[in-house]
Amino acid sequence: MFAYYFQLGLRSLRRNPMLTALMIMAIGFGVAASMxxxxxxxxxxxxxxxxxxxxxxxxxxxNWKPSDLDKGxxxxxxxxxxxxxxxxxxxALRETALYPVAPSVIPADASKLPFNANAYAAYGDVFAMFDIPFLYGSGWSHNQDEARGAVVVISKALNDKLFGGINSIGREVNLDGHNYRVTGVMDSWNPQPLFFDPVNTxxxxxxxxxxxxxxxxxxxQIGTAGNNNCNAPAGNxxxxxxxxECIWIAYWAELPTAADVDTYRSFLNGYAAEQQRAGRFSWAPNVKLRNVTEWLDFQHVVPPESKISLLVSLGFLLICLVNTVGLLLAKFMRRAPEIGVRRALGASRGTVYAQFLIEAGAVGLAGGLLGLLLTALGVFGVGLVFDKQIARLATVDLSLVALTxxxxxxxxxxxxxxPTWRAAQVQPAWQLKSN
Known part of the structure; x- marks a missing residue:
């Protein structure tokens, strides 16, 4: 019966091409804007x-006095x-301090010009903490952290640029005139948002x-390439x-269980109290631990314009649906005589519901296909509204196609x-008498 009703729906759509086109356009534009x-x-x-x-x-x-803090x-x-x-x-189980640096990479080929790298200084725990995948090798050890080892982990893209994509473990990279031994080559890794450093990015x-x-x-003495905030002049x-007391270092701790979180928070409070007793702090301990999602929310990573645009587009979709309700009502009620005859011949209200809802689904399918095309155009043009770094993240994938x-x-x-409920209320006797 579904196939039969679907076929009836397609026939009905062809009877009023202008009305059908208006409904499809209303659905298509509304869905495209929201998607x-x-x-x-x-x-x-x-x-x-x-x-x-x-x-x-x-x-x-x-580490700043309360009057220098933002809302405490x-x-x-x-x-x-x-x-x-x-x-x-x-x-903690694992922990790392990190800050952005911008060293100049000096290629071994003298014919190539040096270039700046997007880099971070961190502890060796960073790779296991952030689940960074490796194409070759691995990160460095705790001993190399302690020994201030001249080692480096490079990205797949940098490895392709410097070494032609071969296994470069043990090779050297020149950064600002200093040689570093490659211990690992990361596989493709680019988490978005960049949860570990939203402050600078x-x-x-x-x-x-x-x-x-x-x-x-x-x-x-490699300085930070990111923010450096001081509440008083730094020393010489x-x-x-x-x-x-200048702040410029991000610090992350891996705490697998709730008990670990409580223990580490107690340690931080104890540490702050110790600094107070030592005379460094003259205020009560004030520490915070936020997981990844809480941290991103606290840093307002989601642009406010994306939230506003989503709400506006959903409102536009609602307006389109209201118009669609009116168009469907006009379309269905024009078929009252047909409905009366079918009811007189024994069709139930459930049958009328099934036929007209399937017909509406056919309209929705056509509107969805139009919406897909318009969504693709919209995603292509989001750079006109949003920042380029954000716009390039918006893509049309299978999940978005299916959702649209x-x-x-x-x-x-x-x-x-x-409209279907109104159509199902048609009285067969009235229609037969008047027709």
């Missing part, structure tokens, strides 16, 4: 590491003093080209900056319920 903005919202609100997002925690410690929240980065102390205590940016040891970067020179068609059909069938 285009949803593609952007989905990309920006994506969970970048779902398998561990509840186990990785950003650490915050208030600890700063969104740590000072070198705090990051170094936490690293030495090593109370606003959550979106290019893939990481390389990681180098945090201790090595500090030993060579590099050592003065390290001893200052499903939303179009479901929305049209939902809009058809009232």
């Amino acid at each position: 285009t903005t949803y593609a952007v919202f989905r990309a920006t609100s994506n969970n970048p590491i779902p398998q561990k997002s509840s186990q990785l925690f950003a650490v915050q410690i208030a 929240e600890p700063p969104n980065a740590l000072s070198y003093t705090d990051a170094n102390n936490l690293s030495r205590a090593h109370k 606003q959550g979106f940016g290019d893939p990481v080209d390389l990681f180098m040891p945090f201790t090595r970067a500090v030993d060579l 020179g590099w050592d003065g900056w390290l001893r200052s 068609v499903l939303v179009a059909i479901a929305a049209t069938v939902l809009a058809a319920f009232y």
Whole structure:
């Protein structure tokens, strides 16, 4: 019966091509607007590491006086003093301090010009913590962290650029005139949003080209390529900056269980209280632990314009559906004589519901196909509205295709319920008498 009713629906659509075209356009444009903005919202609100997002925690410690804080929240980065102390205590399963650096990569081929790399200084735990995949080799060891080893892990793209894609483990990379031995080559890895450093990237940016040891970067006095915020003048020179209360280091801890979280939070409170007793802090301990999703939300990574655009587009879809309700009502009620005859011949109201809802589904399917085309055009043009780094994340994949068609059909069938109910209330006797 479904195939029969579907065939009747297609015949009915051909009877009133203008009315049918209006309904298909209303559904297509409404669905396309909502799906285009949803593609952007989905990309920006994506969970970048779902398998561990509840186990990785950003650490915050208030090393500034309360009057220097924003709404009482600890700063969104740590000072070198705090990051170094936490690293030495090593109370988490894994933990890492990290900050962005921008070293110049000097190719071995003298005919090629040096170029800046998108890099981070971090501890060796970073690779296991962030589930970074490897094409060749692995990260460096804790001993190399302690020894300030001249080692580096590079990306697949950088390996292709420097070594032609071969296994480069043991080869050397020249960064700012210093040679580093390659211990690993990352496979394709570009989590979006960039959960580990939204402070400096606003959550979106290019893939990481390389990681180098945090201790090595500090030993060579490599400054941060990101934010550096101070609530008072720093001391003279590099050592003065390290001893200052300037904040510039992100700190992450891996805490697999709720008990681990509670234990680590207690440790942070104890550490802050110890700093208070030592005279460094003159205020009560103020520390925070936020997992990946909480951290991204706290940093407002999802652009407000994407949320607003999504709400506006859903409102537009609703308006389109209201118009579709009116068009379907006009279409169905014009067939009252046909409905009366069918009811007089024994058709039940359920049969009328089935026929007309399937017919509405056919309209939704056609509107969905139009919506797919318009969605593809919309995704292609989102760069005109959103930042380029965000716009490139919005893509048309199989899930978006399926969702677009499903939303179009479901929305049209939902809009058809009232017109169908009105059609099913037609009294056969009245129609037979008047016709």
